[in-house]
Amino acid sequence: MKVLKLIAASICTIVFCALGAQARSITFGVPLPLTGTNAKFGEIEKKSYEIARDEINARGGIRGMKIVLTFEDSQGKPEISRSIIERLIDVKKQPLVFGEYSSSCSKAIAAVAEERNVPYLVVTGAADDITQQHYKYVFRMNPSNAYYATGFMSFLEHVVKPKTMAILYESSDFGTSGAEDMVNQARRAGIRILIKEQYEKGAVDFKPILSKVKAARPDVIYMVSYVMDAALLMRQIKELRIDAKLFAGGAAGFAIPEFIDNAKDASEYVVTATLWSPQVAYPGSKQFAEKYKRMYQDYPSYHGAEAYSALYIIKNVLTRARTWKPGDIRAAFKTTNMMTAFGPIRFVDRAGYTNQNFMDTLVMQVIRGQHETIWPIKYASAKYIYPIPKWKNRR
Amino acid sequence: MAQLELFSQTLISGFLLGGLYALIGLGMALIMGVMRIINLAHGDIMMVAMYIAYWLYVLLGIDPYISVFIAAPALFVFGLGAQKYLLTPVMKVDSILPHNQVILTVGMAMVLSNLATVFFTGNYRSVPVSYASSAWYLTDIWKGSPIELSLSLPWTLSFVIAVVITIALWIFLGKTDMGKSIRATAQDLDAARLMGVNVDRMRMVTFGLGCALVACAGCLFIPIYYLYPSLGKQFTNIGFVITVIGGMGSTNGAVIGGLILGIFESMTATYIGMGWAPVGRFAIFVLALVFLPGGIVSIFRWKKARR
Numbered sequence: 113m114k115v116l117k118l119i120a121a122s123i124c125t126i127v128f129c130a131l132g133a134q135a136r137s138i139t140f141g142v143p144l145p146l147t148g149t150n151a152k153f154g155e156i157e158k159k160s161y162e163i164a165r166d167e168i169n170a171r172g173g174i175r176g177m178k179i180v181l182t183f184e185d186s187q188g189k190p191e192i193s194r195s196i197i198e199r200l201i202d203v204k205k206q207p208l209v210f211g212e213y214s215s216s217c218s219k220a221i222a223a224v225a226e227e228r229n230v231p232y233l234v235v236t237g238a239a240d241d242i243t244q245q246h247y248k249y250v251f252r253m254n255p256s257n258a259y260y261a262t263g264f265m266s267f268l269e270h271v272v273k274p275k276t277m278a279i280l281y282e283s284s285d286f287g288t289s290g291a292e293d294m295v296n297q298a299r300r301a302g303i304r305i306l307i308k309e310q311y312e313k314g315a316v317d318f319k320p321i322l323s324k325v326k327a328a329r330p331d332v333i334y335m336v337s338y339v340m341d342a343a344l345l346m347r348q349i350k351e352l353r354i355d356a357k358l359f360a361g362g363a364a365g366f367a368i369p370e371f372i373d374n375a376k377d378a379s380e381y382v383v384t385a386t387l388w389s390p391q392v393a394y395p396g397s398k399q400f401a402e403k404y405k406r407m408y409q410d411y412p413s414y415h416g417a418e419a420y421s422a423l424y425i426i427k428n429v430l431t432r433a434r435t436w437k438p439g440d441i442r443a444a445f446k447t448t449n450m451m452t453a454f455g456p457i458r459f460v461d462r463a464g465y466t467n468q469n470f471m472d473t474l475v476m477q478v479i480r481g482q483h484e485t486i487w488p489i490k491y492a493s494a495k496y497i498y499p500i501p502k503w504k505n506r507r
Numbered sequence: 508m509a510q511l512e513l514f515s516q517t518l519i520s521g522f523l524l525g526g527l528y529a530l531i532g533l534g535m536a537l538i539m540g541v542m543r544i545i546n547l548a549h550g551d552i553m554m555v556a557m558y559i560a561y562w563l564y565v566l567l568g569i570d571p572y573i574s575v576f577i578a579a580p581a582l583f584v585f586g587l588g589a590q591k592y593l594l595t596p597v598m599k600v601d602s603i604l605p606h607n608q609v610i611l612t613v614g615m616a617m618v619l620s621n622l623a624t625v626f627f628t629g630n631y632r633s634v635p636v637s638y639a640s641s642a643w644y645l646t647d648i649w650k651g652s653p654i655e656l657s658l659s660l661p662w663t664l665s666f667v668i669a670v671v672i673t674i675a676l677w678i679f680l681g682k683t684d685m686g687k688s689i690r691a692t693a694q695d696l697d698a699a700r701l702m703g704v705n706v707d708r709m710r711m712v713t714f715g716l717g718c719a720l721v722a723c724a725g726c727l728f729i730p731i732y733y734l735y736p737s738l739g740k741q742f743t744n745i746g747f748v749i750t751v752i753g754g755m756g757s758t759n760g761a762v763i764g765g766l767i768l769g770i771f772e773s774m775t776a777t778y779i780g781m782g783w784a785p786v787g788r789f790a791i792f793v794l795a796l797v798f799l800p801g802g803i804v805s806i807f808r809w810k811k812a813r814r
Contacts, residue, residue: 283782309780309781309782310780310781310782311776311781311782311784312781312782312784312785314738314741315781315784316524316728316731316732317520317524317772317773317776319516319517319520319773320516320517320520320521320772320773320774320776320777320781321776321777321781323512323513323516323517323520323777324513324777326513327509327510327513339631340631340633340733343633343733344732344733347639347640348640348659350640350642351640351641351642351657351659352642352657353644353655353657370631373635374633374635374733376635376637376639376640377640378640
C-alpha cells in the first residue's frame with residue numbers, strides 16, 4: 113500500500129512538473145530534410161535554428177516562455193512533410209508552422225496550412241509560385257527565384273552599363289535554369305546575348321570555348337558553375353587574357369571561399385550574386401556567422417542565415433500578436449517590419465505575389481583574395497572595384 | 508584575323524590536350540596488346556596516382572611534376588601485384604563468361620574509387636601550385652603580332668613530359684631485350700612461349716608498366732585539373748576511345764589516336780559547341796569501330812602491304 117502511494121505521489125509530481133514546464137515553454141515542430149540528398153542543407157538549418165533558440169531562450173524566450181524545438185525528418189519528400197504538418201496542426205495544435213528546405217516540400221506544406229487557416233512561414237523554398245497562389249496564411253521571408261539576381265542586375269545597370277554578354281553554364285538543371293533566368297533578365301535590361309554555351313561538368317579544357325568568347329568580345333562574361341569548374345574557368349580566362357569589362361558568376365561555385373583557394377589570383381575582381389554573405393553589414397549577421405564558425409568550423413551558407421532569422425521573426429510576430437489565434441497571428445505577420453541577420457523583412461502584396469518579402473539581393477566581389485559585399489552600397493563591406501584592370505597590367 | 512586567332516588557339520589547346528590523352532591511352536593500349544583485355548580500372552589507377560601527388564604536395568610540399576618519379580614506381584609495383592595475385596589466378600578459372608579479367612578490372616575500379624571516398628571523402632581537391640595560370644604570350648615575344656596567342660606553362664610542361672615518357676617507352680619496347688619480349692608476347696603468345704619468353708613475367712611487367720604510365724598522366728594532370736574519388740570513369744572512357752581509334756593494342760596508334768581525339772574535341776568545342784564534345788567523342792568511337800575496325804594502324808599496315 114505504501115509503495116502504491118509512493119508511486120501515485122511520484123506520478124503526480126512528474127505530471128505537475130511536466131505541466132509546469134509546459135506552461136513556461138512553447139514547442140515548435142520543425143520539418144527538415146535530415147536524411148536524403150538534401151540532408152546537408154537540413155543539417156545547416158538545424159544548427160542555425162538551435163543557435164537562434166539558445167540566444168532567444170537566454171534572453172527570456174517568447175513572452176517569458178522558453179522555446180523548445182523538435183526536428184522532424186521529412187527526408188525531403190513532400191508527402192512526408194505534409195503529414196508532419198498535419199500532425200503539428202491537428203494534434204499538437206501549434207499556432208503557426210515554419211521550416212522545410214526545398215520548394216516542393218514548402219509547396220505541400222503551404223497548401224495544408226492554407227486549408228487549416230494556420231500561418232506558415234516559408235524559410236528557404238524559392239519557387240516563384242509558392243506565394244503566387246493568393247494564399248492568405250502563407251508568408252515567405254526569402255526572395256523568390258525570379259528576384260535572386262536583382263542586386264546583380266542593378267549593379268550592372270548602375271555601374272557597368274554593359275551592352276553585350278556571354279553566358280557559359282554547365283549542362284545540368286541548375287546550370288540550365290540559371291542561364292535561362294539570366295537570358296530573361298538581360299533581355300529586359302536591353303543587354304544583347306552574344307554567346308550562350310553549355311559545357312559538360314568535369315571538362316578539362318575550356319580554352320576552345322573561351323577563345324570563342326574572346327573573339328566575340330562581350331562586355332560581361334556570366335558563368336553558372338560549381339566550384340571546381342568555376343576555378344578552372346577563371347584560371348583559363350587569365351591564361352587567355354580575355355579582357356571583359358566584368359567577370360560574373362551566378363552564386364553557387366563562385367560564392368564560396370573554396371573558389372578563391374582554387375583559382376588564386378585569377379579570382380580577383382570576379383563578382384557574384386548571392387542572397388547573403390557572412391560579412392554583409394546587416395546587424396547581427398557577422399556575429400551569427402562567427403558563432404556558427406566557432407561551433408562548426410565552417411561558415412554557414414545563406415540557408416543558415418535564413419533559418420536563424422526565421423526564429424527571430426517567429427519571436428517578433430508572436431510577441432506582437434494580440435492573441436495566439438490564427439487571425440491575430442496573421443495580422444501580426446502582415447505588419448512585420450523588422451531587421452534580421454538575413455536582411456530586412458516585410459511581407460507585402462506586389463507583382464502577383466502575396467505576403468512576399470522583397471529584399472535587395474547582394475553582390476560580392478573578390479577583393480585582395482577576400483569575398484566582400486559590394487552592392488547594394490548601403491550594405492557594402494567594401495567599395496567595389498570597377499573598371500577592373502586588364503590582365504596584362506595586373507601585378 | 509580574329510578567325511585565324513581562334514583557329515590557331517583551338518589547335519594549340521587541342522594538341523596539348525591530345526598529348527596528355529595519348530599518355531592515358533598508351534598504358535591502356537599496352538595492356539590490351541599483351542593481355543588482350545581492356546583494363547577498365549585504368550582511370551581509377553590514375554585517380555590513385557593523383558591522390559599520391561596531392562598528398563605529397565600537401566604534406567611534404569613536393570611539386571606534382573617531381574611526384575611523377577614517386578607515383579609511377581609505386582603504381583608499377585601495384586600493377587605487378589595486381590597482375591600476379593588477382594588477374595593471373597582469375598585467368599585460370601573456367602567460367603561461362605570469356606572475359607573474367609575484364610570483370611575483375613571493373614571490380615578493382617569500384618573498390619579503388621570507394622576506398623578513396625572512404626579515406627579522403629567525396630570532396631573536390633586541387634593542388635594550388637603557384638604557376639597554375641602562368642602562360643607565355645605571342646605579343647610579349649613579338650610586339651607587332653597581329654594576333655594574340657597564349658601557351659599555358661603547366662599545360663606545355665605536362666605535354667613535354669608526356670612526349671619524353673612516350674619516347675622513353677618507345678625506346679624501351681624497340682631496343683631492350685625485355686621490350687622485345689613484351690612485343691613478342693603481344694604479337695603471338697604461343698610463338699613467344701616457344702622461343703623461351705617467360706610470358707607470365709612479361710604480363711606482370713606489362714600491367715605494371717601500364718599502371719605506371721597512367722600514374723604519370725595523373726601527376727601531369729594535377730597542376731591543370733582537380734581530383735575527386737570518382738573521376739576515374741571519365742578517363743577510363745577516354746583511354747578506351749583512344750585505344751579503339753588507334754587500333755586495339757597498338758602503342759603508336761594510341762599516340763596518334765590521343766592527338767586526334769584532343770584536337771577533335773577542341774574543334775568541336777569551338778565550332779559546334781562544348782556540350783557536344785562528349786557526343787562527338789563517342790561518335791568517332793562508333794565510326795572507328797564500324798569503318799576502321801583495325802584502327803589507325805591498319806591504314807599504315809595496309810599501305811605497307813600494298814608496297
